[in-house]
Amino acid sequence: MAMLDRPVVEELVAEARLAPSVHNIQPTRWQRDGEALLVLADDTRQLPAADPSGHDVRLSHGAAIEGMSIALGRRGLRIGRIEIASGPNPVARLVVEAGGAPDSLAAAVATRMSWRGAFQPPDDETQGRLESLDSERDDLIVISQRDAVTAIADLGNRAAYHALCDDAQRRELLHWMRLRQGDAGNGRDGLDAEALALGRVEALGAAWVLGPLFPLLRRIGLAAPLTSDRAKTASGVIALFHRPAGEDPIETGQAFYRAWLTMERLRLAACPVSVLADWPEANRMLVAQHGVPTGRRLVNVFRLGVAAGAPSTRHVRLPVQELITEPSEMRSSAAR
Ligand SMILES: Cc1cc2nc3c(=O)[nH]c(=O)nc-3n(C[C@H](O)[C@H](O)[C@H](O)COP(=O)(O)O)c2cc1C
The missing domain is CATH 3.40.109.10 (NADH Oxidase)
Incomplete structure (x- = not known):
């Protein structure tokens, strides 16, 4: 056969x-x-x-x-x-x-799921799991010092706002968000309210804030605070995912999944914060400040820890x- x-x-x-x-x-x-x-x-x-x-x-x-x-x-x-x-x-x-x-x-x-909620303060046991992660994967740099994590959360906020102010990127993100119950694609693909850890009212709010209200909110200085993910990032730990410069992204993707599965095996919930690697200014700062080795590139950044809540069990x-x-x-x- x-x-x-x-x-x-x-x-x-x-x-x-x-x-x-x-x-x-x-x-x-x-x-x-x-x-x-x-x-x-x-x-x-x-x-x-x-x-x-x-x-x-x-x-x-x-x-x-x-x-x-x-x-x-x-x-x-x-x-x-x-x-x-x-x-x-x-x-x-x-x-x-x-x-x-x-x-x-x-x-x-x-x-394994993306966990987009906040994290519990890391205790000694979590610290032990983070050390295991650091030693098991030579393509991760784990950062758990509070002041460093807070600075990265601030940087992440700036990077995310920078991306959201790009109309094309914001529209594209919204296109893949399934924030209304009747959205085509619900339960099939994209990012729904449950995956984004948003309640129904928050989800509707997000649809307006990222949609028609964004230009006005931006003018009056409310777009940045309303879209901020800073507190969630600051509640966790950061892992910088770096791979050889010039590596085919196919191979990078294989390693990316293995790194994330390793976190899951260690019972650490995680979520990528891609803007931190995608925005050149943030990428340069992180590489310089956290010792990404020469010849490696910072591909992505995870926030991780023990979830302060129950992660979804549903794969869309x-x-x-x-x-x-x-x-x-x-x-x-x-x-x-
Ligand atoms: C290359 C890559 C970049 C990603 N960047 C982000 C990100 O910046 N923020 C985020 O919330 N999720 C990010 N994700 C997670 C995906 O949205 C997630 O894997 C997808 O929605 C499937 O859900 P699951 O991880 O729960 O299975 C990224 C995933 C990949 C593969």
Whole structure:
């Protein structure tokens, strides 16, 4: 029997889709190619304003590939070889073979979620887990000194405001937010109120603040305080995620997912604060102040800790059937 018959591919994709993707756009599609899997990009799912180079989308493909690798391991299979394609689509071809073993991070896949609430003050036990994280991953710099975390939270606020003042970025973010109950895409993709840790009233408020009211609020100086995430960031600990300069974002994405799963395995809730790495001014300051080694680039920044609240247990994801394409569909998608 073939290793990758349709029911197996469906099970694998059901697990691989739990990988994080930027704004939860879920750009990765899968197609069986004999005993290999083609990784395809749904090119209708991009972020031209927030991610004009496509870096974060490609990183998201890398995270999905790592998710697939972990899913294969659970079934005694593994990726024997990753062939990165030279063009944009397909993204890669994964040659699957027997001989895989369960991944040490497999148990963390089902429970890892973005935690966008505040954190409990770190106690000694949390401190111990943070030390384990720091020693397990040489691509993370963990910062827990309160004054340093507070300064990063302030910087994060400035970086976020800078991004929100860019009309195209703000509109794009709003497009992927599912703040009203009847929003198309609710429960399928994007960022809903529960994922954003917002109550229903807060969610409606956010839709107005980021939408039609933003220019007025900005003029009267209220946009910055109303969109501030500073307190949440300041309540946690910071981890700088850095990778070799020049690394393919696919590989970066694989490491990004593993770093986040390691946090989850250590029972540390986390959320990326991408603006801190994306805004050049913030990136330069963090690299200089926190000793990101030469030859490495600061890819992203996590805030993390023990959640002060109950994280959601619900993964908002597209149905598996929509993530698996047939060869004819791939051609039409590539031709779009
Ligand atoms: C490259 C990348 C950047 C991200 N940046 C942010 C961010 O700046 N803020 C945020 O709240 N979530 C960020 N996320 C988290 C995604 O929004 C999240 O993974 C997605 O909504 C799926 O939800 P889940 O992580 O709970 O499974 C990022 C994820 C990726 C892969």
